[in-house]
Amino acid sequence: MITISDRIRSWIEHHPTHALHMRQGIINYSSLARQIRPEIEEASGERVSVEAITLALNRQARRMTNSDGIDFSSYLGEISVQSGLGILTIPQADINTDAFFRAARKLHEQHEYMVYTRGIWHTALIGRSEVIDELEASLHGTVTSRGLVGVTVKLRPGHLPIPGVCAYVLQLLAGRGVNLIEVTSSHNELTVFVPGKSLNDTVACLI
Numbered sequence: 043m044i045t046i047s048d049r050i051r052s053w054i055e056h057h058p059t060h061a062l063h064m065r066q067g068i069i070n071y072s073s074l075a076r077q078i079r080p081e082i083e084e085a086s087g088e089r090v091s092v093e094a095i096t097l098a099l100n101r102q103a104r105r106m107t108n109s110d111g112i113d114f115s116s117y118l119g120e121i122s123v124q125s126g127l128g129i130l131t132i133p134q135a136d137i138n139t140d141a142f143f144r145a146a147r148k149l150h151e152q153h154e155y156m157v158y159t160r161g162i163w164h165t166a167l168i169g170r171s172e173v174i175d176e177l178e179a180s181l182h183g184t185v186t187s188r189g190l191v192g193v194t195v196k197l198r199p200g201h202l203p204i205p206g207v208c209a210y211v212l213q214l215l216a217g218r219g220v221n222l223i224e225v226t227s228s229h230n231e232l233t234v235f236v237p238g239k240s241l242n243d244t245v246a247c248l249i
Contacts, residue, residue, distance in 0.1 A: 046090060049082050050098040058112050058206040059213065064103045071099040114210035119196035121248050124155050125238065127190040128174035129224060130167040132183035137165055145177055157192070157226055157233065168192070168224065168235065187223050191241045194233040195248050201230075208232050214247040 054061050063069045075095035083090050132142070142165070149156045149169060157168040167174065167181070171188045178185050201207045211232055215222060220243050224235040236244050 044086075046082070046086070046094050047098045047101060049085055050095065050102055053078060053082065054102055058114075059209060061106070062112070062114070062210075064099070065106050067103075069099075069103075071096045071103070075099060112204060112206065114204075114207055117198050117201040117204065117207045118211070118248060119198045121196070121245065122194045123241070123245070124192040124194075125241070126171055127155070127168055127192055127235065128171035128185055129187040129190065129235070130169075130174045130177055130181065130183040131186045132165045132167070132181055134160075134163055134165060136182045138182065142167075142181055145181060149173065155192075159224075159226055166224065168226075187235075189238045190223055190235045191238050191244070192233050192235050193241070193244045193248065194231050197230050197232060199230075211248065215244060218243045218247050220244050220247070 054064065060069065060074070072092065075092045079090060079092055079095055082095055146156060146158060146167070154173060155169055159166050159168075166186075167177070167183070168190075171185075174185055174188075177183070195211060197207065208227065211234070212222070212225070215234065215236075220234075220236055220240045222234050222236060226233045226235075234244065
């Protein structure tokens, strides 16, 4: 028979960020129990009281040690900073693909810092504010942000199978009150674009 404790242990295993907070002792278990109660009841197929879930959470927390969980910080490597950036946003309906990629290729050849992302409704080009301003008219876009800083953290080998590494970074920044303007990632790095005034707080979270 699968007990409530078994359900809670399984839930914790599938929520590594909550497990980290449980080991740190910074979770209100009664509040968490109320939040996850519908999920536990659905898995159990019966009604489960908040008190029973709270008790099970406390029991699991007492059994946890630092060696039980994932050390997300061990997957964070070197950081680099690019300042004075802006974002040019172009609606997909208005984008001239040839002109856009000609501009992107030129910036690459000039060794200009550049990141671009294509979403469902918009494409964003991120680069030095002076460059972005020059391209605004020719690419039929709108400069939506200026004075940004891009902070890139290198992700160490082995991070890909680990759920929650990128979420850990974003959570650190949110806890510090850093507002993320844009986020991009590749195979082995994560870049957050934040207001220039948030540079010190951002770097302090990641070193």
